[in-house]
Amino acid sequence: MSVEHLPYALPGDDALHAQLEKTWSPAKGPFRWFMQIDHHILGKRFIITAFVWFALGGILAALMRFQLARPENTLLSNDQYNQIFTLHGVTMMFLFAVPVMEAVAIYMIPLMTGTRALAFPRLTAYSYYMFLFGGIMIYVAFFLNMAPDTGWFTYPPLASPEFAPGKRVDVWAQLVNFTEISAIAVALEVIVAVLKQRAPGMSINRLPLYVWSMLVTSFMIVFAMPAVMLASSYLALDRLVGTHLFNPVEGGDPLLWQHLFWFFGHPEVYIIFLPALGMISSIITAFCRRQVFGYTAMVLSQVATGFIGFGLWVHHMFATGLPQSGESFFTAASMMIAIPTGVQIFCWIATIWMGRPVYKPPLVFVLGFFAIFIAGGLSGVMLASVPIDLQVHDTMFVVAHLHYVLIGGAVFPLLGALYYWYPKFTGRLMNDKLGHLSFWLAFIGFNLTFFPLHKLGLIGMPRRVYTYLEDTGWGPLNLMASIGVVILGLGMLAYFVNALVSAKKGAVATADPWNGGTLEWATLSPPAHYNFVHMPVVSGHEPLWHAPEHAPVVTGLSTTAKEVLVTRTFDAEPDHRYVYPAPTPWPFLAAVATGGMFVALLFSPWALVIGLPIASACVIAWFWPSSPQKEGKVPKEDASPGIVRKSEAPA
């Protein structure tokens, strides 16, 4: 494989390529699966695992829709329905939406910032296994008829031991621990990688908008997720050791739960939505052939969303009865968040206006985003109004709204982005015909499924009901929605088939099949394990559009040790070199230990006493200093790193 045709290559890079491939090669041997720390391998695993949960969550959704297709249907019992709607929410929020966005970042961020690997590679491995084990645990519980059945929001007292005996709610609480540990760990990696591992010259005001969105998202994760872990730990205490934090009879407060939960739960939706905004910017840039209009406004909008996102949680609680002044504050905050989103939409439209759109499936998915998401955003403005919310809160209207913003606002852009970056994952292109087909099926199916739910909510249908009487007159609209879900499902199926088949049979992609402008397109498709032979030095947005063959590059990084360049936070000036560790099984074993402890905690608080030392032992082994020579930490050659202009490069 030759790398000398790549934009930042120097003559003689093919030899370096061979050497670097060897140095950065992933773990080998029969136990390699448990030892990988390569961000490509883990990123792909993460994405695939998240989509497995997505497919399962989708099947659950279809089951619910079939149950509701006609009044007093008996496909599912109330007990099954309650478990299924809970597990659907849990799956989509905890096991799909946040993890998949982080998963894409694990793969893409180092490529887009021009570095060789994501920060803290072993932590990535650990978070992957925690994520995997959590999902397995809850689905095993489901097949044992032990899945939580109190909603993904799990309000006490319904979730308190008195009203929810058995282990179902405990499974929920432990799942939160699994997934949130994983989410926070990845967020930290992303923050550090984005702030400290950028290509020289990629100052903070030249970050691709997608990278910005992941940076903001990751900070939001770090601030939001602890609230839900606190809440779930309190709940576990109430259930396991008999505290009464949420028990009103003993002076506890059920509303405390709601505040803690929604302090996480509302930022959560922006955690899902912001990465999608970044993806949209990437796609629009590439397929309209010009830089996004209003870069600064876009960045400030993302940051503003990150802050305001923490100020709206109470709009989930309007029906609990708040003082009027408080209501007005949260109404204003909830509506205010429409401003940054609006600004971004206007900037994209301006970009399309001034650009030259190429109607490839990624752009088509983004156009679908506009059509769906704007409707969802507007229904969100309606929900921000207390009087309207009091009518439609906890009805099918909200189900419609949240799917318009989450499927329209996050899943459509995600599908577009995976299509767009697919060559970087597999080295091949997805099939355009099938891509368009999957879009249209998903788009039509989606609207048919969810648009009628707005009306259903207004004419009185609450959420989370397993059945309804014929007299309510809700039958026809429900039937329409249930037919829609079949079409939506076919669209998703077409997309998955396309993704699976194209991995083997798709057209082979060049390094930059879409003429993209950001650094991921300066690597091979799929990228070599080390990403870049020479880190590029960038001098603007979309560096590949500005004569990259004349751009300076970084030389002198070791080819025999896994060395990365650490750069300064704001201006991305080279700071120092850092050597990455070798593959290791310890993150896997640590995840087994912590995961085992969490599962055992379902049954006894003593699990903590026994599990913590074991988990700690694994972590100590993980961090045990080993001989630098053995780990290949000392570079054999001692070239001092420097920045080389192409013209000065040795022949």
Next chain:
Amino acid sequence: MSGIQSALHPAGVQAEHIARLWDVFLWVSVVVYVVVLAFLAAALLRRRPEIVPNAVDPRVRSAVSIAASITVLTLLGLITASVFTSRSIASVPEAALQVGVYGRQWWWQVEYDDRDKSKRFSTANELTIPVGVPVTLHLQSSDVIHSFWVPNLHGKRDLIPGKRTTLTIRADKPGVYRGQCAEFCGYQHAKMALWVNAVPAVEYAQWVESSRRPSKVPSTPQERKGQQIFMSSPCPLCHTIQGTDANGKTAPDLTHFASRRSIAAGTLPNRRGFLAGWILDSQHVKPGNFMPPMVLEQGEVEPLVTYLESLR
């Protein structure tokens, strides 16, 4: 029965205000949606010069600024409309009539309070109120969180254990409205409905008068037998029938059971056949509810149902 559980068919002053506000939001949203998508379509379809310049067109820049400003102004307008609606909803005068509504898994207990203890009475899953008179509901729950929602009259209000919340409603059109629990509350959240009968003041006074009376004394042999069966089975442990020994407090008061529209919290019409089915196998109708299956001898169901259907 369409329109009797609908926010779009207001029958009370608050629901009316909200429906008007909804109209404002709906039409503003429709306009915004159409305009934004029209701009998107124009951006996609407009004719372009052969070579797209990389520079930013200053007219585009001002268009984006104008759009952002319009967004801000629109939102300010909507916030104002929303706050004023909140105020008018809250400004319904202090109610003379106070009714206690207790959410239970999975039915509604309705308590008509009075200073005179002998005038208090209790019913279930049915709230009768006079038209044109504000009524303050005292909402409480002793198990899990429920939410009281009769969309034709008002938005919802949660019933939170350990807290007392109130909701003042005023029905302006006589009629029957249906409400349903709106906060997920367990196995039978789906089957926790209640009826609101908004009746003219005179009729309301008559209803109160008759509701205060103890239950009708059985007058036929069949009814007497039915009462005997009721009293000798586990029924009185949970149900109350005023004027008899039955005074259980955990299940709906049956004193005037036959006057109610439905059984099992709006699940079945209150008719003989359904009632018999409910008594014999309530778990089939409403799985997970707290009424145990009744073991009755042959020939016991008929009189029992006859007795219950006589409790007008």
